[in-house]
Amino acid sequence: MSTRPIGDYAMLSDCRSAALVTSDGSIDWLCLPRFDSPAVFGRLLDDDAGSWAIHPTGPAEVTRRYIEDTLVVETTFQTRDGTLVLQDALALGRGERGHELGRSSPGLLLRRLTCTQGRVPVDIVYAPRPEFGLVRPLMHPVPGGLIARGGTDVLTLSSPVEFRVNGSIAHAAHTLRAGQSLSLALQAGPAWGPEPPRRTSRAIAHRIHDTVRGWRSWSRTHADYQGPWQRQVNHSGRVLRAMTYAPTGAIVAAVTTSLPESIGGERNWDYRYTWIRDASFTLHALNTATCEEEETAFFTFLSRASATQVDAEPDLQIMYGIGGERDLSERSLPHLRGWRGSAPVRVGNDAWRQHQLDVYGELLDAAHRTYRDIGPFDPLTRSLLVGAAETAAHRWQEPDQSLWEIRGPSMHFTHSKLMCWVALDRAINLASTLGATSRTADWIRIRNEIHAAILTYGWNEQLGAFTQTFGGTHLDAAALMMPLVGFLPPDEPRIRSTVQAVATHLTDARGLVHRYRSADGLPGEEGTFLLCTFWLAHALALTGLDTEARRTFETVASHANDVGLLSEEADTATGEAIGNFPQALSHIGLINAARAIRDALR
Template sequence: MSTTAIADHALLSDRHSAALVSRAGSVDWLCFPRFDSPSVFGRLLDDVAGHLEVAPAVAEDATTSRRYVDETLVLETTWATPGGTLVLTDALATGPSTDPHALGSAAPRLLVRAAECTAGDVEVGIEFVPRPEYGLVEPLLEGVPGGVVARGGGDVLVLSCPVPLAVANGSATGVLRLHAGERVLLGLAHRSTSEAFPTPWGAAELDTALRDTVEAWRTWSRAHQSYQGPWRELVHHSGRVLQALTYQPTGAVVAAATTSLPEGVGGERNWDYRYTWVRDACFTLEALWVAACPDEAHQFFDYLAVSAAASVRGRDADLQIMFGIGGEHDLTERTLDHLAGWRDSRPVRVGNGAWSQRQIDVYGELLGAAHQLFDQLNPDHPGAGAWREFLVACADTAARRWRETDQGIWEVRGEPRHFLYSKLMCWVALDRAIALAEPLRADAKVEGWRAAAAEIREAVLTQGWSDTAKSFTQSFGSLDLDASNLMMPIVGFLPADDPRMLATIDAVADRLTDERGLVYRYRTEGGVDGLAGEEGTFLLCTFWLARALAEADQVDRARAVFDRAATYVNDVGLLAEEVDESTGELLGNFPQAFSHIGLVNAAWAISEAEQRVASGAPR
């Protein structure tokens, strides 16, 4: 069982895969060669599932600090020990890149760890405990000149190390002493068993790979990041995190880097988030429009049009709500019963059963992102015909299916319902399709789309509002609140100062928050969503509240809510999905794209509202 706090980890990414590094210098999570590959280090979910640790051999009296190298996702961890100071620099190598739109295209599948003594003397301990296939495999380890080779489970891992390591019981360990000014580099390279037998990297090669990675991230940041509003550094850093969660070969965006980090300690709400949800990816593209730039829009829409083609074209079917990062459709869920889970939170799952759910809101998120980014979607692009036909088909499906029940944005595993948010987003799909009718070459469809949008609007206003709850509610005929209804003014369905919208905003702020003022998605008491147990407050929803308040020009309240949520970034600026209501600890998969998306968009909305209020301009 792993007990290290989720917030004690930092993210590394080469835009193919991701690693999480603890404050103790342990790589507790690493999947090669893709985000969704089986882990080779899985200590995050069970102490016996593998790790690679580089840290002071005696760290009990050390103080630790961390930071990312400016404008990068290259991590520096510094230990000040009684005998000296050790600085560890970690990166998943991106390969060299002078093209800011090709970050990670030449990634060599290499983790680089550079340990430098900057003062005094430090003994450095090294523990290499590879456990491929989520800890199922104890590989064969062999010492070779310049390092150690581990083979097993289809993976070949080569640890480059400047000192001999003792090999025993599927592990390699050693200690080296560094004096002030001395620096050593370690590297972990991955190959499959079908590739040529690899050899360890030399120190000069590793140093070049590290410097190339710093420069590649800086090239991307400087070319993309121009936001100058409030919380500038948080917004820019969140933009890099979202880029880090993007799979470079296809443009697919993973919801998070991990699987099965729980929404409640010891509970069953543990899901695999290493896939692309249409909803999350579209929200990410919109956030990148603020925090970076949308030049990657073409790649994503090409990926999605190809991946989802069979979902909406050629047969009467729904758009599949999520895909593998290579475009895979079948994401069948299974449990890994040999793993204890983070703090004994079982089951540990891989795959995600939500892939087969109906969630009709996705049409709105998709058309919404296309509308916002349409200037970047060149109609002469070779793939333009495919995504144009795809978007028209999505609008048609929203018009046809909006009256049906679904599992909703929160993917409930209980009975399907008429969720208000799902209806709202079908309206968004049609509203944006109408606005894009000319470039989509769909003028003949506008009349039908407009009629369907009017029907949805009437249904939401009459069946989604409750005089008893004094709020728009989670589903038609319900009295339950749902934070997703805060999106109503954000997407332009109602102005934020409409009395019904103001009442809904206040209802969420007053009755759907914890003692800290953080927002729940909805109340889970009594297993209303088909699952046992409770969950924490949801950071995205808290940022939605800040954004809705900004839309209503309640800037001071919006700032207060934003600051409240932003206090939960960890020491290197990362957010998980939720916050434990009793302890204030981060919960859920990590880092979570949704949370960083919420931060970016709320900061931008508050910036816009402040300018609007200061100028006296109308909303």
């Protein structure tokens, strides 16, 4: 089974697919041609599921970084006899600059080694395993590289050095001296089509340079945030861009599947999809990180993917595939042992079938955040948004599964009622834009009913906090959303008391926040949730506790790895990264909390 720490990985992206590379030069995760495609390299989830390792033959001291303003990774190996620099990238489209999509070579993985001092013997081990490790392809050398066939794909490895093939593993050894370089590239194509072309070392070096320029071009137009943690905010904006599926504007929640919320447990989900739940958080973060084009594209994707008659079955889905797909049926891959034995490994996510009332509020809030930027809504979008408001008005009293997708019985979750209030509040503000002024009086009446119900049934006087469910006794970090969405003023005593209750009772010794501590129908306990800790920092800033807000922010931001990537959770025992990685919501939380603290200080 795979035991590599999750925090040891850096992400590569071409805004269509993603790869994860270890600090010592092994590509352990690569899905082609899309984020949600089957993995070609899957060692992240099982040692036998494929990888591509490049490293010095002997021991070395290792440092790495993203080349400034890019997602091109540069790893430096300092050996006894010399220095080796490895650059890794997923190629952006040829000539791609800013938001202009270049001529694309989807899924072109580039690797270039340069010896800058002395001499360094290098080992290269190439073991592709398409379809999450099910396929052990047939490989044979060809001039300028290797061809691997098996399953739906043909893989072309471009290399100036010869490989020895042993079954479905290829090995090469080569020594580089000061000033010498070695360039390799991997590209997949359909098995029934022509083999992807082999590329020269010069062409590979040029595409790496072009990819660096492409990322820097984008970064130059998205670095306007001024304030504390500017570097982290700008980097997180770049990470969100990297997790955007450029053809549609969809943003994946993470680029991985089945990295567990508890080590050895079964809380293992596929996050390579787009959640409506994340929409308003995401759009606020994109606005802060000055990603206006991504903001517009993301809302356009949401409105088109979710277009349906939402006042009739089926309900508005909580999530969609990155191409707008609706059927995301879940299945297990029993041949994979999972990260540190955390099984089952899943692809697909059956949460798409869940009934969650909060999505109506998140969709309307997303529309409210973007309508000034994207211009008048088209008739179909207006119809969708009015339907979402009507559904929230009609169904707010129903139980559901909550934003945390609890796989137990439906309950009356306070946060779900809150987001129905948000749906109507935003719809009222948008009524003239939506051509729905005739509905305003009813929407105001029902909005006030929801408000009164939350104050009556969601508040627990003994706890001094709003609770997870109506009439309940458990806390939920989702209550921190109340001041963030404007349900009550931040200085209202019940808001201050709720924020303090979360800080006191849901925060562990490391200063990180649990989502909740109540039973959720699954065995085992999850770690602390980085997004919820950023929410706490955000709420503390809104309530005027600037010092506490900064301290909380610094605590959670320190859990980024050496290249600034944040996981979903942190293990309560060790503090190490767990959960799917990198996690978009964690970077979104960082951006939004940094802005809130900056504004509070001003």
